[in-house]
Amino acid sequence: MSNKILAYTEFKDGKFKNSAFEVVAEANKIAQETNSELVVLAIGTGIENEANSLADYGAKKLLIIDLDELNSKSSQSNFKYSASAFSKVISETAKSENANVIVMSATSLGKDIAGRIAVKNDSSVFNDCTDIKTEGGIITAVRPVYAGKSLISIKANSDKIVITLRPNVFKPHKTEAGSLQTEKTDVSTLNLTEADFSSVVKEIVISSEKLDVAEADRIVSGGRGLRGPEHFNLIENLAASIGAATGASRAVVDAGWRPHSEQVGQTGKTVSPSLYIACGISGAIQHLAGMSSSKCIVAINKDKDAPIFQIANYGIVGDVFEIIPAMTDEFKKVLSN
């Protein structure tokens, strides 16, 4: 069965997000393994200037939709993003390109629009996948369920699939860069009506300049073992020494010591960084569910029987107040060489 793949890539503040390269590389891999054509789509402003960065990951054709032109189709002006409008744009593009497979990143945006596009195009959805297989030319996926306590292998009951890839899992490898052909899509061909702009993002509030746990490749998390919010500067310093984001267990978020945006776990964020350092966190099953697929887990805790040590690759039993500053100094020393 032949497929045509449409890869949607996120473009923000003048450049492609990291997730865009993950998506292009994986979509290209799927295309090669199933003998399919790949077309890439992006919506934004100034995409032409950055287009070639996608060529290194296997993109040969890029369709560009200008955000200002999209804005002009609505009576509401100057919006940054609209789930309903973006879903319509991607769904219409897939239809006009005859693409039966759509690949996106499972970012906030991707997860927001995957279901809508799937309903519009009568597609199956593989949401938040950690692995894609193409045996016999059939695309199947693996995704975590029960907060990562188990995995399911899934297949589609239709020949149309919307796939979202969990961020930071599919590391993008560069391929031989061929030439990239870009094409600007005329938004008038997308059948947009006012109803497609039924909800629009007027404003984006950045909570801080800090790196978000959901996007970080390294995370240092703190739990109740830190004994109080005033000690979290230890976590922040350790994180800063290796360019990591700061995370937190549910207990310290519920206690008001850290913001909910930092919570890792079953009712927080699920993360899969290359390095996760858990300090003063005992390792309740709900926390483990949020971080157990991290590639390398380091645990620091005074209790040698803490469950976190059972899933850690490395750990130190001892006083966090001594170990964390010592580790911060050692990281700085090693990295400055």
Add this chain to the structure above:
Amino acid sequence: MKIIVCVSLVPDSTTKVKVADSKKIDDSGVSYILNPYDEFAIEEALKLKEKTGGDITAVSFGTDKSKDAIKKSFQMGVDKGVLIKTDLTDYDSFTAAKNLADYIQTQNADLILFGKQSIDFDGLLLPSMVSELLNIPCISVVVKLDIADGKVIAEREVEGGKEIIESKLPIVIGAQKGLNEPRYPNLKSIMAAKSRPIEEIAATYSGNKVEIMEMSLPPAKASGKIFLNGKDDVTELVKLLREEAKVI
């Protein structure tokens, strides 16, 4: 305001998952609870009703067991409960969404609330799929909701911050933790919930678009290197992270 809250029953988050028949979780010994994110949805409905009046219906799609989710919703204070009953035990997000949308279509609701995801299948698809089937807007992962004169302003959590989104009723909203503080049911509503009637209606759709081929446990982790000498082991550990794990 006519409010519908879609609720589901899920295994307690402390459940240690075991797989049965390589396709689903082993039910034995599992205790089931109302999906935690649904509590934020119900609480938001109750707050809105307190402010502007109206009525709240809790709806669930599932087998007879799902009635427990509706009973918990009664305990919190919803007015009506509806079970869209199915015998299917392995339905996908689309099947659930279609059945819910078919029911909601008949109800003239102003606001449809969901928890942003259910902690069993973590699909994250129901709110957006239902809204698409009903042809109305949807905002999910909502941490703040303001509704006045049919106009909706919501704050949605995204990477690194929040989006402020404007829309209008009727709308589907997916509740995120932090939207409100769910109230504890009082003894009176807990007792009353036991005997309140739940309307049962037949499922209208079956036909999964996604099939589970297999369920498995994640690969077991090999035991790690755990040092026992506190800060004296830091140098060695950092060396291993650099040279062995190659993560620094």
